[in-house]
Amino acid sequence: MTVPHIKHDVEVVLVGDELLRGERRDAHLPYIARACARHGVRVHAAHTVGDDVAKIAEAVRSRLPHTRALVVTGGLGPTDDDTTREGVAEALDAVLEFHEDEWRRIEAFFATRGRTATEANRRQAHFPRGAEIIVNERGTASGFCAAVGDTLVFVLPGPPGELQPMVESFVLARLESLFARPRLRVETFRTIGVGESQLGEAVGADAWRVDAYSISWLPNVAGVDVVLTQKPGADAAQLDVEAARLQARLEEVLGTKLYERGERALAQVAGDLLKARGETLAAAESLTGGTIGRLVTETAGSSEYFRAGVVAYSNESKVDLLGVRGETIEQYGAVSEEACTEMAHGIRRRAKATYGIATTGIAGPGGATPHKPVGLTFIGVAWEGGSQVRRVIYPGDRGAIRDRAAHGALWLLYDHLRRRG
Amino acid sequence: MTVPHIKHDVEVVLVGDELLRGERRDAHLPYIARACARHGVRVHAAHTVGDDVAKIAEAVRSRLPHTRALVVTGGLGPTDDDTTREGVAEALDAVLEFHEDEWRRIEAFFATRGRTATEANRRQAHFPRGAEIIVNERGTASGFCAAVGDTLVFVLPGPPGELQPMVESFVLARLESLFARPRLRVETFRTIGVGESQLGEAVGADAWRVDAYSISWLPNVAGVDVVLTQKPGADAAQLDVEAARLQARLEEVLGTKLYERGERALAQVAGDLLKARGETLAAAESLTGGTIGRLVTETAGSSEYFRAGVVAYSNESKVDLLGVRGETIEQYGAVSEEACTEMAHGIRRRAKATYGIATTGIAGPGGATPHKPVGLTFIGVAWEGGSQVRRVIYPGDRGAIRDRAAHGALWLLYDHLRRRG
Numbered sequence: 001m002t003v004p005h006i007k008h009d010v011e012v013v014l015v016g017d018e019l020l021r022g023e024r025r026d027a028h029l030p031y032i033a034r035a036c037a038r039h040g041v042r043v044h045a046a047h048t049v050g051d052d053v054a055k056i057a058e059a060v061r062s063r064l065p066h067t068r069a070l071v072v073t074g075g076l077g078p079t080d081d082d083t084t085r086e087g088v089a090e091a092l093d094a095v096l097e098f099h100e101d102e103w104r105r106i107e108a109f110f111a112t113r114g115r116t117a118t119e120a121n122r123r124q125a126h127f128p129r130g131a132e133i134i135v136n137e138r139g140t141a142s143g144f145c146a147a148v149g150d151t152l153v154f155v156l157p158g159p160p161g162e163l164q165p166m167v168e169s170f171v172l173a174r175l176e177s178l179f180a181r182p183r184l185r186v187e188t189f190r191t192i193g194v195g196e197s198q199l200g201e202a203v204g205a206d207a208w209r210v211d212a213y214s215i216s217w218l219p220n221v222a223g224v225d226v227v228l229t230q231k232p233g234a235d236a237a238q239l240d241v242e243a244a245r246l247q248a249r250l251e252e253v254l255g256t257k258l259y260e261r262g263e264r265a266l267a268q269v270a271g272d273l274l275k276a277r278g279e280t281l282a283a284a285e286s287l288t289g290g291t292i293g294r295l296v297t298e299t300a301g302s303s304e305y306f307r308a309g310v311v312a313y314s315n316e317s318k319v320d321l322l323g324v325r326g327e328t329i330e331q332y333g334a335v336s337e338e339a340c341t342e343m344a345h346g347i348r349r350r351a352k353a354t355y356g357i358a359t360t361g362i363a364g365p366g367g368a369t370p371h372k373p374v375g376l377t378f379i380g381v382a383w384e385g386g387s388q389v390r391r392v393i394y395p396g397d398r399g400a401i402r403d404r405a406a407h408g409a410l411w412l413l414y415d416h417l418r419r420r421g
Numbered sequence: 422m423t424v425p426h427i428k429h430d431v432e433v434v435l436v437g438d439e440l441l442r443g444e445r446r447d448a449h450l451p452y453i454a455r456a457c458a459r460h461g462v463r464v465h466a467a468h469t470v471g472d473d474v475a476k477i478a479e480a481v482r483s484r485l486p487h488t489r490a491l492v493v494t495g496g497l498g499p500t501d502d503d504t505t506r507e508g509v510a511e512a513l514d515a516v517l518e519f520h521e522d523e524w525r526r527i528e529a530f531f532a533t534r535g536r537t538a539t540e541a542n543r544r545q546a547h548f549p550r551g552a553e554i555i556v557n558e559r560g561t562a563s564g565f566c567a568a569v570g571d572t573l574v575f576v577l578p579g580p581p582g583e584l585q586p587m588v589e590s591f592v593l594a595r596l597e598s599l600f601a602r603p604r605l606r607v608e609t610f611r612t613i614g615v616g617e618s619q620l621g622e623a624v625g626a627d628a629w630r631v632d633a634y635s636i637s638w639l640p641n642v643a644g645v646d647v648v649l650t651q652k653p654g655a656d657a658a659q660l661d662v663e664a665a666r667l668q669a670r671l672e673e674v675l676g677t678k679l680y681e682r683g684e685r686a687l688a689q690v691a692g693d694l695l696k697a698r699g700e701t702l703a704a705a706e707s708l709t710g711g712t713i714g715r716l717v718t719e720t721a722g723s724s725e726y727f728r729a730g731v732v733a734y735s736n737e738s739k740v741d742l743l744g745v746r747g748e749t750i751e752q753y754g755a756v757s758e759e760a761c762t763e764m765a766h767g768i769r770r771r772a773k774a775t776y777g778i779a780t781t782g783i784a785g786p787g788g789a790t791p792h793k794p795v796g797l798t799f800i801g802v803a804w805e806g807g808s809q810v811r812r813v814i815y816p817g818d819r820g821a822i823r824d825r826a827a828h829g830a831l832w833l834l835y836d837h838l839r840r841r842g
Contacts, residue, residue, distance in 0.1 A: 018637050020464045022455030023648060026447065029469065033443030043441045045476075048450065048467035051637075055466075078618035079638050080629075113816070118622040138816070140618070159640065161817050216444045227444055283732075289723075290706075290714025293732040297710025300786055300819060308738035311704075311714040311730030313723070317772055321729055321742075351738055365721055398721060 007151075008044035008067040009179065010036055013059050015074040015084050016158065017050045027160055028073045035167055037229065040181030041069075051075055056087025064091070064151050069175060074158035076141040078120035085126060088155050092146055094128035102133060106140045134170045138162045145174065152178060185230040187213070187243045189250055190260040192223035192411050199224055207249040210242045221403040222266055223257075226250070256415045266407055267295040270414040274305040274354070281413070282351035283309040284322050284343040286334065286360040287377065291406035308351040312343065322346035335360050337378055337389045344382035344389075355416075356382045357409045363398045375401050379409040381416050388416065428572075429465035429488040430600060431457055434480050436495040436505050437579065438471045448581055449494045456588055461602030461653060462490075472496055477508025485512070485572050490596060495579035497562035499541035506547060509576050513567055515549035523554060527561045555591045559583045566595065573599060606651040608634070608664045610671055611681040613644030613832050620645055620675075628670040633659045642824040643687055644678075647671070677836045687828055688716040691835040695726040695775075702834070703772030704730040705743050705764040707755065707781040708798065712827035729772035733764065743767035756781050758799055758810045765803035765810070776837075777803045778830045784819045796822050800830040802837050809837065 012032055018024040026048070033043045044067065049055045056075070063070055075084030089096050103117075103125035110117045117140070127133055127144045134143035134156070141157035143166055154171050156163045191199065196219050200208070208215060212234035218225040228246070230239060250258045260269050274281055283292040293309035296302050310321050315334050318324040323346040324339055332338040340360050348356030361377030368374045373393060380389035390412060394404040433453055439445040447469070454464045465488065470476045477496070484491055496505030510517050524538075524546035531538045538561075548554055548565045555564035555577070562578035564587055575592050577584045612620065617638050621629065629636060633655035639646040649667070651660060671679045681690050695702055704713040714730035717723050731742050736755050739745040744767040745760055753759040761781050769777025782798025789795045794814060801810035811833065815825040 017635075018639055018648070019450065020454055020467065021458050021637075021648075021650065022451040022453070022464075023637070023639060025451045029440065030443040030446045033441055035443075037442050043443075044471065045480075046441070046469035048469075050465065059466075077638070079621050081637055113814075115616075115619065118618055120618050120621055161821055216439055216442070218439075218444050229442065285711075285714070287718075288715075289718025289727075290711030290716075290730055290732070293706070293711025293734075294709075294715050295711075297708075297732070297734060297823075298820070300784075302710075303734050306710075306732075306734050308734060308742055309711055309730075309732030310742070311711070311718070311727075311732075313714075313718060313727050313729060317703075317729035320773070321731070321771065350742065352741070363721075399719070402718075 007065075009042045010069045010071060010175070011044055011063050011067040012046040013056070013063065013070065013072045014046060014048045015051060015056055015072065015087075016048075017081065019048050020050050028158075028163060031160070031164060032071055032073075032167060035172055036175065038183060038186065039172060039176055039179070040184045040232065041175050041179050051081045051083050053083045053087045053090060056084055057090035060088055060091035060153065064148055064153075067151060068178060069152045069154065071171065072153065072155045073163060076124065076143065076155065076157040078118070078124055078140065082123075084155060085123065088146075088153065089128040092128050092131075092148060092153070094130060094146070096126040097129050098122075099125050099127055099133065102127070102142055105135070105142075109140055134166050136162050136166060138165060145170070184232070185239055187228040187261065188263060189226040189228075189247065189258060190223065190262075190266070191226065191250070191254055191258050192266065192407060193257045194224065194254065195219075196224050199226075202253050203249055207246060210246065212238045212242050221400065222407040256411075256418045259411065259414055265295070265298070266410050266414065267292075268299045270410055270417065271296060271299055271302055271305055273414070273417045277417075279354035280305050280307045280352075281355050281357065282307045282347045282353035283409070284347035284356060284358040285309060285311045285406075286313060286318070286343070286358075287363040288359045288402050288406040288409070289313065291402055292357065292359065292409060295406060295410065307353045308347070310347055310350075318343060321350075323350065333372070335362055335372055335376060335378065337391060340378035340380040340389045341382065341387050344380040344387055348382050354383060355413060357413050358382070359405045359409050361394075361401070361405055363401045363405075365398060377401070377405045377408070379405060379412050381409070381412045383416075388412065428486075430463045431490045431492060431596070432465055432484050432488040433467040434477070434484070434491065434493045435467060435469045436472060436477055436493065436508075437469075438502065440469050441471050449579075449584060452581070452585060453492055453494075453588060456593055457596065458607070458650070459604055460593060460597055460600070461605045462596050462600050472502045472504050474504045474508045474511060477505055478511035481509055481512035481574065485569055485574075488572060489599060490573045490575065492592065493574065493576045494584060497545065497564065497576065497578040499539070499545055499561065503544075505576060506544070509567075509574065510549040513549050513552075513569060513574070515551060515567070517547040518550050519543075520546050520548055520554065523548070523563055526556070526563075530561055555587050557583050557587060559586065566591070602653065605653070606660055608649040608682065609684060610647040610649075610668065610679060611644065611683075611685075611687070612647065612671070612675055612679050613687060613828060614678045615645065615675060616640075617645050620647075623674045624670055628667060631663045631667065633663050642821065643828040677839045678832075680832065680835055686716070686719070687831050687835065688713075689720045691831055691838065692717060692720055692723055692726055694835070694838045698838075700775035701726050701728045701773075702776050702778065703728045703768045703774035704830070705768035705777060705779040706730060706732050706827075707734060707739070707764070707779075708784040709780045709823050709827040709830070710734065712823055713778065713780070713830060716827060716831065728774045729768070731768055731771075739764060742771075744771065754793070756783055756793055756797060756799065758812060761799035761801040761810045762803065762808050765801040765808055769803050775804065776834060778834050779803070780826045780830050782815075782822070782826055784822050784826075786819060798822070798826045798829070800826060800833050802830070802833045804837070809833065
C-alpha cells in the first residue's frame with residue numbers, strides 16, 4: 001500500500017555565504033512568509049545555503065519532491081560569487097541560454113543611468129532553458145520561474161527593493177492560481193509602553209482565548225504588536241466578534257497605549273490625526289538626533305503637517321536654534337523637565353506649528369551622573385497655552401534608548417490629540 | 422573504494438512557527454555564524470522548521486550524518502507549542518528524564534522574583550537521557566548538549582538574551598576543543614557610490630584574485646562592502662600582502678569612494694576626521710527628514726563635533742530656520758542647486774559650525790514634475806568661503822532615495838575633508 005505523499009505548499013531556499021558568516025541578517029523569509037500567509041499559503045520550511053553551485057543544486061533538488069513551490073533568493077548578481085543561476089540550472093538539468101531581449105533591457109537599464117553594461121552583466125541575461133523570465137524593473141538581475149513536474153521553482157534576486165516588487169507582481173499571482181486559497185484575515189493591534197508579559201497578564205487569560213484566530217505577540221522597538229491570524233475555515237461572523245471583543249478589552253486595559261488596529265506606524269497614526277484637523281507639528285530633538293523627523297517623514301505626504309525639526313545636540317544650539325534660556329540649562333541642566341518644556345515651545349513657535357514635541361536625555365553609554373542615569377529622558381509636547389512633559393528611564397543600549405524616546409514623544413502627542421477629542 | 426565522507430563543521434536548525442509566518446525575523450543565525458566565524462568554524466547551512474515534534478525530529482535526524490555540530494534554537498519554553506525538547510529526544514532515540522536539580526533551580530528562579538513555578542514549567546526540567554544540561558542563568562529554559570557518534574547536538578532556548586550567554590559560555594568552548602581552529606582574519610573595505618558590477622569591472626579581475634582570502638561583495642544602502650575572510654591555513658605574511666595590495670588597488674580606482682578599511686560607518690569615519698581636526702558639523706535636511714542627524718548621532722560622543730541639524734520640510738521653514746531667500750525658492754524651486762547651497766551655508770552659520778551639509782530633493786512617490794523626476798536630489802557641503810553642490814538622481818523607492826541622499830551628503834563632506842588633507 002502506498003501512503004499518499006502530501007506536498008508542502010512552499011519552501012524557501014536562501015542563498016548567501018554572508019548569511020552563513022553572520023554578515024547579513026535575512027529579511028526575505030519574513031517578507032515572503034507574510035505575503036504567503038495573507039494568501040492562505042503556508043511556508044513549511046526554509047533552508048540557508050552558501051554561494052556554491054553544488055550546494056545550491058543539492059538544496060533545490062532535494063526539496064523538489066516535497067513541495068509544490070520553491071522560492072530561491074539571492075545570488076543572481078554579476079560577480080563570481082553569484083552562483084544561484086548555475087546551481088538551479090544544474091538542479092533542473094537545464095542548460096543556460098542567452099536571452100537577447102533581456103541583454104538589451106540590461107544595456108538600456110545602464111544607459112538611462114549614463115553607464116555601460118559590463119561583460120559580467122552578460123551572465124545576467126542567461127536563464128535555464130524553458131524557464132520564464134521574471135523581469136526585474138528595478139535592477140539588472142531578472143529572476144525566473146520553472147516548472148518541474150507539479151512543482152514551481154521561483155528564483156529571485158537578493159536586494160529587497162528588487163525582490164519584493166517581483167514577489168508582488170509575479171510570484172503571488174502564480175501561488176494564488178496554484179493553490180486557489182481564500183485570503184486569510186490578519187488583524188494587528190499595535191501597542192506601546194507595555195512589555196510582552198505585562199500585556200499578557202494585564203489583559204488576562206480569558207480575554208486572550210479566541211477560537212477563530214491564532215495569536216502571536218511580536219515585541220518591537222516601539223512596543224508589542226498583537227497579531228491575530230485567521231485559522232483556516234473559521235466562521236466570518238465569529239472572526240468579527242472575537243476581534244471586536246479583544247479590541248474592546250485592549251482599549252479598556254491600555255487606553256491610548258493601543259494606538260492602532262491595522263498596519264500604520266505610530267508616526268503615521270499621529271500624522272493622520274493632525275492632517276484630519278488641519279494642524280501641524282514640529283520637533284526639537286536632542287538625544288534622538290533626528291529619529292523623530294525621520295519617522296514622521298517616512299510617510300509620503302507628511303509635508304502637509306510636518307513643518308520642521310531641529311536637532312539641538314549642543315547646549316548652544318538649544319539656546320540659538322530653539323530659544324531655550326541659558327539660565328534654564330545652567331540651573332536645571334539640558335536634561336531636565338524645564339529644558340524639555342522650553343524646547344517644545346521653542347520649536348513650536350519658531351516653526352509656526354500647532355504642536356511642538358521635544359526629547360532630551362542621556363542615550364549613553366557615557367554622560368551619566370549620579371542623579372541622571374543612562375536612559376533618563378524627558379519627552380514633551382507643547383501647544384498654544386500649555387505643555388506636558390514626562391520623565392522616563394528607558395532600558396536598553398544607545399540605539400534602543402533613542403528609538404524608545406522618539407516613539408515615546410510621538411505617543412505623547414498622539415495621547416494628547418486623542419484626549420483633546 | 423569508499424569515498425571518505427567529509428562532515429560539515431556546523432549546521433543550525435531554527436525552530437519556530439512564527440519564523441515561517443513572517444512574524445519574527447531570525448537573529449540567531451547571524452549571531453551564531455559570527456561567533457563561529459571568529460573561531461574559524463564554518464556554518465554550512467541552516468534550516469528553519471515549525472513547532473512540530475515530527476518535523477523537528479526529522480530535521481535533526483537528517484542532518485546528523487552530515488555535520489560535526491548541530492545547533493538547535495527555540496521551542497524550549499513551557500507552553501504547548503514548545504516542542505523542541507520532544508523533537509530532539511525523538512531524533513536521538515532517547516527518553517526524557519526528569520532532573521530534580523534543574524526543577525529546584527527553576528523553582529528558585531521564580532521564588533527570587535516573587536512568583537511560583539507552574540506545572541507547565543516542570544516540562545522544562547526534562548532532558549533526553551544522557552544529555553548534559555546547559556544551565557540558563559537568565560531564564561527557566563535550560564538547554565542541553567548530546568553526543569551522537571562524532572556529532573555534537575546543542576539545544577538552546579529562543580530568547581536572544583538567554584541564548585547568547587549560553588553560546589558564549591558553553592557552545593563556543595566545545596566547538597573550540599572540537600575543531601581546535603585558529604581564529605580567522607576578516608578585512609572589510611567599505612565603498613560608496615559604485616554598484617557591485619561596476620566595482621568588479623573597475624577594479625579588474627586580476628586585482629580581485631587573492632589566494633589567502635575568500636571575497637564577498639555585500640551591497641547595502643550606502644554602497645558595497647568588500648569583505649575578505651581568511652581561508653583556513655593561509656600564511657600570515659600573505660594575508661598582509663594581499664590585503665594591502667587590494668586596498669591600494671581600490672584606492673587607486675575609487676579614491677575617496679573607498680571610505681573605510683574596518684567596521685566604521687561613513688558617518689563615523691567623517692565624524693572621526695572632524696574630531697581629529699577640532700572642527701564641527703551641522704546639517705540642513707529636506708527630503709532626508711532627519712536621517713543625517715540620526716546617522717551622525719548614532720556614534721556615542723558625536724556631540725563633540727555635531728552641533729545641530731534642521732529638518733526644513735516646508736519652504737517656509739527653509740526661509741525661517743535656515744535663511745534661504747524667498748526669491749531663490751521662487752526662481753529656482755526648493756529642489757535646486759541654489760536652494761541647496763543656501764541651505765548648507767544657512768545651517769553652517771546659524772549653528773556656528775565649520776561645515777554645513779544639506780539635502781533637498783524629491784523622495785516620491787509624489788512631487789515629481791517633467792523636469793524634476795522622483796529621485797532628483799541636490800546634496801551639498803559648505804564651509805567658510807566656499808561650497809560644493811552635486812545633482813544626483815537616486816534610484817529606488819522613497820526609503821532608498823532618502824537613505825542614499827543622506828549617505829551621499831555625508832560622503833561629500835568626507836570627500837571634502839580628505840581632499841583638503
